[in-house]
Amino acid sequence: MGKNLFNKVWDLHKVASLSExxxxxxxxxxxxxxxxxxxxxxxxxxxxxxxxxPQRTVSTVDHIVPTQNQxxxxxxxxxxxxxxxxxxxxxxxxxxxxxxxDSDSQGIVHIIGPENGFTQPGITxxxxxxHTSTHGAFGALAFGIGTSQVRDVLATQTLAFERLQVxxxxxxxxxxxxxxxxxxxLRIIADLGVMGGLGYAYEFAGPVIHGLSMExxxxxxxxxxxxxxxxxxxxxDQTTFDYLEGRPFSPKGEKFTEAVAHWQxxxxxxxxDYDDVYQLDATSMSPMVTWGITPGQGIGVDQNMPRxxxxxxxxxxxxxxxxxxxxxxxxxxxxxxxxxxAFIGSCTNGRISDFRAAxxxxxxxxxxxxxxxxAVPGSRKVKLQAEEEGxxxxxxxxxxxxxxxxxxxxxxxxxxxxxxxxxSASSSNRNFIGRQGSxxxxxxxxxxxxxxxxxxxxxxxxxxxxx
Amino acid sequence: xxxxxxxxxxxxxxxIPLPGNDVDTDRIIPARxxxxxxxxGLGAEVFKDERFxxxxxxxxxxxxxxxxxxxxxxxxxxxxxCGSSREHAPQAIMRFGIKAIIGESFGEIFAGNCTSIxxxxxxxxxxxxxxxxxLVQNNPQLNFDLDLEAQTLSSEEKxxxxxxxxxxxxxxxxxxWNTLDELLQNEAVIEEVHQRLPSFV
Numbered sequence: 001m002g003k004n005l006f007n008k009v010w011d012l013h014k015v016a017s018l019s020e021x022x023x024x025x026x027x028x029x030x031x032x033x034x035x036x037x038x039x040x041x042x043x044x045x046x047x048x049x050x051x052x053x054p055q056r057t058v059s060t061v062d063h064i065v066p067t068q069n070q071x072x073x074x075x076x077x078x079x080x081x082x083x084x085x086x087x088x089x090x091x092x093x094x095x096x097x098x099x100x101x102d103s104d105s106q107g108i109v110h111i112i113g114p115e116n117g118f119t120q121p122g123i124t125x126x127x128x129x130x131h132t133s134t135h136g137a138f139g140a141l142a143f144g145i146g147t148s149q150v151r152d153v154l155a156t157q158t159l160a161f162e163r164l165q166v167x168x169x170x171x172x173x174x175x176x177x178x179x180x181x182x183x184x185x186l187r188i189i190a191d192l193g194v195m196g197g198l199g200y201a202y203e204f205a206g207p208v209i210h211g212l213s214m215e216x217x218x219x220x221x222x223x224x225x226x227x228x229x230x231x232x233x234x235x236x237d238q239t240t241f242d243y244l245e246g247r248p249f250s251p252k253g254e255k256f257t258e259a260v261a262h263w264q265x266x267x268x269x270x271x272x273d274y275d276d277v278y279q280l281d282a283t284s285m286s287p288m289v290t291w292g293i294t295p296g297q298g299i300g301v302d303q304n305m306p307r308x309x310x311x312x313x314x315x316x317x318x319x320x321x322x323x324x325x326x327x328x329x330x331x332x333x334x335x336x337x338x339x340x341x342a343f344i345g346s347c348t349n350g351r352i353s354d355f356r357a358a359x360x361x362x363x364x365x366x367x368x369x370x371x372x373x374x375a376v377p378g379s380r381k382v383k384l385q386a387e388e389e390g391x392x393x394x395x396x397x398x399x400x401x402x403x404x405x406x407x408x409x410x411x412x413x414x415x416x417x418x419x420x421x422x423x424s425a426s427s428s429n430r431n432f433i434g435r436q437g438s439x440x441x442x443x444x445x446x447x448x449x450x451x452x453x454x455x456x457x458x459x460x461x462x463x464x465x466x467x
Numbered sequence: 468x469x470x471x472x473x474x475x476x477x478x479x480x481x482x483i484p485l486p487g488n489d490v491d492t493d494r495i496i497p498a499r500x501x502x503x504x505x506x507x508g509l510g511a512e513v514f515k516d517e518r519f520x521x522x523x524x525x526x527x528x529x530x531x532x533x534x535x536x537x538x539x540x541x542x543x544x545x546x547x548x549c550g551s552s553r554e555h556a557p558q559a560i561m562r563f564g565i566k567a568i569i570g571e572s573f574g575e576i577f578a579g580n581c582t583s584i585x586x587x588x589x590x591x592x593x594x595x596x597x598x599x600x601x602l603v604q605n606n607p608q609l610n611f612d613l614d615l616e617a618q619t620l621s622s623e624e625k626x627x628x629x630x631x632x633x634x635x636x637x638x639x640x641x642x643x644w645n646t647l648d649e650l651l652q653n654e655a656v657i658e659e660v661h662q663r664l665p666s667f668v
Contacts, residue, residue: 012664013660013664015653015656015657015660016653016656018649019633019634019637019638020633020634020637021632021633021634021637022634022637022638024649024650024653026657026660026661026664028664028665028666029667035501035553036552036553036554038504038505039504039505039506039554042504042505043647047647052657053661053666055666055667056661056666056667058667063498064502077502079502079503080502082503082504083502083503083504086504118667120665123664123665128552128554129551129552130550130551130552130576132552144551144552144576145552145576145579146552146553146554146557146576146579146580146583147506147554147555148554148580148583148584148645148646149579149583149646151647152646152647152650155647155650155651156647156650156651156657157657157661158650158653158657159646159650160634160638160646160649160650162632162634194489194546194549195545195546195549195572198572198575199575225550225576228546228549228574228575230575230576249667251665259665293489294489294491294549314488314545317487317488318487318488318489321487411493411498411551412498412499413498413499413501413502430491430493430550430551432491432493432494432550433491433493433494433516434493434494434497434516435493435498437498437499439497439516439517439520439521440521
């Protein structure tokens with residue numbers, strides 16, 4: 001029996017066994033941002049420890065930065081200013097690579113890693129952020145970690161970790177027009193539930209997955225965590241190698257050829273063993289929309305919200321809570337629900353292809369007068385590229401605000417927030433209560449093209465009627 | 468039994484029930500309360516949006532109820548702590564005074580973060596959790612004893628078996644839940660692995 005990528009990469013990075021079930025795992029790349037790192041740097045200072053391998057750390061600012069007037073300091077929010085100063089000081093004191101506000105490479109940590117070529121197949125990656133799973137798109141093992149573990153990686157470049165099982169998610173068929181990577185992952189989470197991935201890494205496979213671009217694969221892997229899986233990955237293939245060639249930190253020349261051979265060898269063997277397999281056919285899929293308060297509460301845009309009598313017994317309590325918060329009625333149609341806010345951006349869907357797809361819907365149309373619409377590029381490079389292509393003008397002419405790079409309204413640690421009970425159509429990853437900055441605010445997750453459709457229609461709409 | 472002073476073998480005290488499933492980390496500690504360079508003061512912010520309305524007046528919530536004040540053991544439902552990797556979530560719970568959590572299941576990163584800061588996160592089946600929550604609601608002064616070695620949660624009224632991941636159990640009992648010292652030890656092997664893997668110069 002062959003080996004899957006997860007176990008190959010794990011074995012390559014294993015330093016020692018710490019107990020029967022726990023290994024010491026070397027971390028090839030550590031990504032650091034301002035929110036989950038200050039306490040870790042403080043712990044190193046208290047112990048008088050340096051960062052073990054500074055060249056393996058990449059840091060930036062994304063969560064707290066405003067997306068307007070980003071360069072005007074000090075920030076009006078004292079707490080945000082304090083956090084920003086802390087990461088500037090910490091990365092300077094410990095000699096780390098830092099893409100701060102003065103860098104053209106600043107942006108959401110899960111967007112700048114890949115676009116600069118740091119994220120590579122067959123490596124281990126850790127970051128104090130659960131959406132680190134994004135990097136699995138390249139065939140890396142990428143884990144979200146807590147601050148104590150950020151301290152461990154800074155000081156030792158290793159983690160104490162338990163090996164995960166691997167569930168292969170095989171997506172067959174073909175992807176119809178109007179169906180995007182976001183729809184595929186929302187459907188997988190709806191099918192397998194928000195606990196479907198507990199104890200597993202998801203290996204996304206099959207013709208539909210391998211037909212996706214790297215950016216689309218990142219969207220799928222990004223939301224592994226919403227399905228309960230701590231990591232998700234796609235085996236590297238020619239699409240992966242083509243994406244990586246020529247990136248600033250990708251291997252060059254002969255080294256690139258050698259790297260490709262190594263990357264190919266890290267992919268799961270054709271006869272690899274899996275702990276579980278799930279099969280999905282994408283052919284008959286509809287665009288997905290979440291109606292509730294967990295990412296698993298998603299349905300096709302042409303479907304009705306579930307009745308309490310239809311849901312599994314174990315889901316009754318959370319379904320009731322969802323209806324209570326969202327103010328919808330069971331059995332109601334999702335299409336036509338009037339929205340207040342449209343948000344395109346985040347580590348899930350803040351890449352150039354996301355803005356191209358949304359711009360195609362928005363072009364020549366106007367945002368509904370009652371809707372506040374934000375388009376927030378995930379990185380400065382994405383922003384620049386979009387502006388070169390004239391996408392910013394398509395958005396602003398339609399009535400969108402075109403902002404600067406950051407996490408923005410995905411988690412509202414910055415000035416971008418829902419107000420009161422506003423209902424938001426969002427390309428982000430979490431519809432949790434309070435997630436977008438208002439304790440009574442409401443979030444519906446969908447693809448960027450679906451957000452664009454909702455923005456121009458002023459209500460949840462089927463994007464297939466607009467393209 | 469370990470002689471390590473950091474070893475955590477038992478947790479004693481009263482309990483606090485928090486019914487409901489899929490309580491995510493944004494509900495435990497909303498992101499806007501993470502705007503700090505320390506974990507200090509987080510205990511006051513735990514479940515902030517659920518405990519207080521926008522004007523700051525308290526709402527009905529177990530963490531606001533006098534009868535549960537001083538509780539050491541939190542009893543929760545299924546998939547507790549799902550969502551973000553923010554260690555602020557277990558830090559906020561710990562700084563409120565909780566020393567152990569018993570639930571039907573946990574978000575995986577959350578459970579790992581609990582272990583990292585010395586909080587046992589133990590599981591029990593749905594019926595046991597339901598019975599424990601009712602027991603505590605009816606008798607909030609009841610004292611419990613969580614014995615990690617034996618994997619039992621006992622009180623005068625009831626004793627139940629609980630589960631915990633073997634790695635977490637080993638680390639808590641041995642006092643190695645703060646992993647830093649253990650990880651600092653294998654320096655030569657770490658250097659060897661570093662040398663043979665690609666790096667970013």
